Amino acid sequence: MLETIWFILWGVLWAVYFMLDGFDLGLGTLLPVLSKNESERRIIYNSMGPFWDGNEVWLITAGGATFAAFPTAYAVMFNGLYSALLLLLFALIIRGVCFEFRNKVDSPGWRSVWDAAMVIGSFLPALLLGVAFANIFEGLPIDQNGVFQGGLLTLLNPYGLAGGVLFVLLFLVHGSLWLAVKSEGALQDRAGAMAKKLWPVLLVVAVLFLGFTLVATDLFHNYFKTPVLWLIPLIAVLALIGTFVFIRQAAWGKAWISSALTIVFVTFFGVAGLFPRLLPSSLNSDYSVTIQNGAASQLTLKIMLVVALVMVPVVIAYQTWVYLFLGGKVTEKDLAYEEAY
Amino acid sequence: MDVLMLSRLQFAVATMFHFLFVPLTLGLSILTAIYETMYVKTGDEDYRRAAKFWGKLFLINFALGVVTGITLEFQFGTNWSRYSKYVGDIFGSLLAIEATLAFYLESTFIGVWLFTWNKVKPKTHALFIWLVAIASNISALWILIANGWMQNPVGYTLRNGRAELADFWAVITNPFAVLEFLHTVSGAYILAGFFVMGVCAYHLLRKNEVQFFKKSFNVAVTFALIFALFEAFNGHLHGAEVAKTQPAKLAAMESHWETASNVPMYLLQIPDPANERNSVQAIPIPGMLSILAHHDSSATVKGLKDFPISERPPVMTTFWSFRLMVGLGFLFILIAGLGWLKRREIENQSGLLKLFIYAIPLPYLASELGWAVAEVGRQPWIVYGLMKTADAVSILDVSQVATSLAAFVVFYSMLGIIDFYLLAKYARKGPVH
Numbered sequence A: 001m002l003e004t005i006w007f008i009l010w011g012v013l014w015a016v017y018f019m020l021d022g023f024d025l026g027l028g029t030l031l032p033v034l035s036k037n038e039s040e041r042r043i044i045y046n047s048m049g050p051f052w053d054g055n056e057v058w059l060i061t062a063g064g065a066t067f068a069a070f071p072t073a074y075a076v077m078f079n080g081l082y083s084a085l086l087l088l089l090f091a092l093i094i095r096g097v098c099f100e101f102r103n104k105v106d107s108p109g110w111r112s113v114w115d116a117a118m119v120i121g122s123f124l125p126a127l128l129l130g131v132a133f134a135n136i137f138e139g140l141p142i143d144q145n146g147v148f149q150g151g152l153l154t155l156l157n158p159y160g161l162a163g164g165v166l167f168v169l170l171f172l173v174h175g176s177l178w179l180a181v182k183s184e185g186a187l188q189d190r191a192g193a194m195a196k197k198l199w200p201v202l203l204v205v206a207v208l209f210l211g212f213t214l215v216a217t218d219l220f221h222n223y224f225k226t227p228v229l230w231l232i233p234l235i236a237v238l239a240l241i242g243t244f245v246f247i248r249q250a251a252w253g254k255a256w257i258s259s260a261l262t263i264v265f266v267t268f269f270g271v272a273g274l275f276p277r278l279l280p281s282s283l284n285s286d287y288s289v290t291i292q293n294g295a296a297s298q299l300t301l302k303i304m305l306v307v308a309l310v311m312v313p314v315v316i317a318y319q320t321w322v323y324l325f326l327g328g329k330v331t332e333k334d335l336a337y338e339e340a341y
Numbered sequence B: 001m002d003v004l005m006l007s008r009l010q011f012a013v014a015t016m017f018h019f020l021f022v023p024l025t026l027g028l029s030i031l032t033a034i035y036e037t038m039y040v041k042t043g044d045e046d047y048r049r050a051a052k053f054w055g056k057l058f059l060i061n062f063a064l065g066v067v068t069g070i071t072l073e074f075q076f077g078t079n080w081s082r083y084s085k086y087v088g089d090i091f092g093s094l095l096a097i098e099a100t101l102a103f104y105l106e107s108t109f110i111g112v113w114l115f116t117w118n119k120v121k122p123k124t125h126a127l128f129i130w131l132v133a134i135a136s137n138i139s140a141l142w143i144l145i146a147n148g149w150m151q152n153p154v155g156y157t158l159r160n161g162r163a164e165l166a167d168f169w170a171v172i173t174n175p176f177a178v179l180e181f182l183h184t185v186s187g188a189y190i191l192a193g194f195f196v197m198g199v200c201a202y203h204l205l206r207k208n209e210v211q212f213f214k215k216s217f218n219v220a221v222t223f224a225l226i227f228a229l230f231e232a233f234n235g236h237l238h239g240a241e242v243a244k245t246q247p248a249k250l251a252a253m254e255s256h257w258e259t260a261s262n263v264p265m266y267l268l269q270i271p272d273p274a275n276e277r278n279s280v281q282a283i284p285i286p287g288m289l290s291i292l293a294h295h296d297s298s299a300t301v302k303g304l305k306d307f308p309i310s311e312r313p314p315v316m317t318t319f320w321s322f323r324l325m326v327g328l329g330f331l332f333i334l335i336a337g338l339g340w341l342k343r344r345e346i347e348n349q350s351g352l353l354k355l356f357i358y359a360i361p362l363p364y365l366a367s368e369l370g371w372a373v374a375e376v377g378r379q380p381w382i383v384y385g386l387m388k389t390a391d392a393v394s395i396l397d398v399s400q401v402a403t404s405l406a407a408f409v410v411f412y413s414m415l416g417i418i419d420f421y422l423l424a425k426y427a428r429k430g431p432v433h
Helices: A004-034 A038-048 A052-069 A071-080 A082-104 A108-138 A158-182 A185-216 A218-225 A226-250 A252-274 A298-325 B004-016 B022-042 B046-076 B083-117 B122-151 B169-172 B175-207 B212-245 B248-254 B288-296 B317-339 B344-350 B350-359 B361-376 B396-429
Strands: A277-279 B156-159 B162-163 B265-272 B277-285 B380-382
Touching: A004 A038, A004 A052, A004 A071, A004 A108, A004 A158, A004 A252, A004 B162, A004 B175, A038 A082, A038 A108, A038 A158, A038 A185, A038 B361, A052 A071, A052 A082, A052 A252, A052 A298, A052 B046, A052 B083, A071 A082, A071 A277, A071 B083, A082 A108, A082 A185, A082 B175, A082 B212, A082 B396, A108 A158, A108 A185, A158 A226, A158 A252, A185 A226, A185 A252, A218 A226, A218 A252, A218 A277, A226 A252, A252 B248, A277 B122, A298 B083, A298 B162, B004 B046, B022 B046, B022 B175, B022 B361, B046 B083, B046 B175, B046 B212, B046 B248, B046 B396, B083 B162, B083 B380, B122 B175, B122 B265, B122 B380, B156 B265, B175 B212, B175 B350, B175 B361, B175 B396, B212 B248, B212 B288, B212 B317, B212 B344, B248 B317, B265 B288, B265 B317, B317 B350, B317 B361, B344 B350, B350 B361
Parallel strands: none
Antiparallel strands: B156 B162, B265 B277
16 A cells, blocks of 8 residues: 555656756757847746756655665666666756856856757756656566666667657757746747747657557556546646647746646656556566565655655645746846846 | 776765765855844845855855765665665665755755845845755755664664664664764864855955955854864764774774773874784873773773674775874864964964965865765675675676766866866955945
8 A cells, every 4th residue: 555655656756857857958958949149048047047956856856765665666777777877867967067157157168068068968868767767668678686688778769769759849848838938028939939839749749659658568558457547648638738729829827837737647647557567577577676576664655655745745835935936037137136147 | 897896986986076065065054144144133234245255155066066966866776776775765765855854945945045135035035045054954964864874774674685664763863873963064064164264364365355254254263163173072972983883993993903901092003904913003092092982991992803804994094084084173173273263363364364275175185084984994884784885786787887987087077177166266256246
């Protein structure tokens, strides 16, 4: 029972992480495309400024929760995906320092170096997280000792890459919409137009991915067994359509929320299909890491559940407050603020 | 080199680099909060500028502290997966609690603090930096409870082929962890105090913004002195706890070879591990090691020879790191004490001011040495008495770890140079009018 609750929480933590960091990873990737001059670039940085760090903690927590609640899954996954995860780590590091470093030396060359770092540091995590999760959906070559029989290239199979492309597109739309919410004038128009242009591509990739999932994975098994689960992909599809409806109405806030829901329910779709497995083995289903053979002790799960039930709502409360309090538009005037990025 | 050695090196690089930034984060967040509180209390504009100036340096430093911390969480899984599997039930939960309890708070409110100087009342704004300061110190508490458990594992039971949590209360009240926390954060406060005093000294020597920097200096020197004194006291207690829980580490710290009672401490000592003796051993203080270790001059202190060779930590590293750290600790009391006595006319003490500039790197050195004692001195164990480091390492190819280690060295060197360059640049620039 506790294992099941933690499996759900595990899915929720990843979903919230993708929903939040998704927009700043997407927006970081689009930085050179959406901005035409220095002050527009600064508006983009400052639109993420007070939020990105708090967003990234959801990744740390998702990782930490995996470590605590499913130590075996943590060990197998991080050992097995060694190169991919270190690449992700380097990307996140370089991206994290961009915000602080970029504006500290007054030179266009210096800034363009960090702009490039921002693009790479945003694009790579989006891609790698998609590739990693798609690989988990289709099963990793894990042997009976939990050892990964493959390398970085094993992950770059067609389905894995499809997952990467899907994540990148989800985040690009999400990031464009965030900028449309946070900016005005020409920049806002450009951001909105970008979302509008990307949405049909996202739709096509999403449909292809869904079809591919039917062939390449057994995620649908749970759905045929428990039909009520179909609600999850249904909400994802409705949210994706809703995103487009709101984009057409130029209702950017609603479009962003719709896009956030899409990301959350796409994540849930995969996670619900995985249950009760955290890391399915493609070699032999007996080698899979599941909530039964991968979980922590009952006492740890219990204590962690108490901590999560008390603290996560508190975190959500103050982060929501921050989003509301600092959610206004970033304008040229805000760039004059001496602490602005 | 094999995967074990490369992974150990990589962890050493990642941890020591991370700890170039952590102590300043822990201490300077508090000092910045103190300055801003003084502004709220007195209305003195200099303190508002101080909060902004030191806050800016804090942020430059903070950026690298945060991102290099993620590396450590990753490493336990990537390079020490057998460790993660074996003790994740306890160790993993402590890291997860750290994230939910402290890391969110710190990372969320650092952004809020930065962006709301003009948006909220001064009192509220000061509250934000206090939240950051408190959260980063709570972070340190949970991380050190986790490390304390590796040093002195308590509250666990061996079941299902791993260490499982049996008594959560015992884990979080582990005396080793509590002392390690006090020792580490006090060291961090000393470091931050010396950092601020050094930067103040640089400007005071140039007669730049004398009033401003005197005010900053006075707070920092009191702060540093209090914690330098406290560090000697809690360091002693910490050492006694090591004697109780990790006798092999204590013997290596003191290069103490023969089990004996009423053991003296030698002020001058050079270990000779190959011959299991000390090549130089002079100026004894009778019974001192027995007193320090067990609060009793006749107490027996177990020597290295009574531990199997396979369970002895590397003596040279442990011994010299410890000696140098302790020496520096006393030096900090002396320098901070001098600064405190002369604080009213510090701007005229050019010799002392120069000393303060050169003293900036010393607490950094002391902090790194302290970790060398803690971690090298625990070898060959990853969890003392429970799991050997050699049994903890992941199953990887040498080429994978060699590549990542090389990448870490290159990448971290670049980032480190940039960060310290920016710190120096903005420290020299001084406060904004």
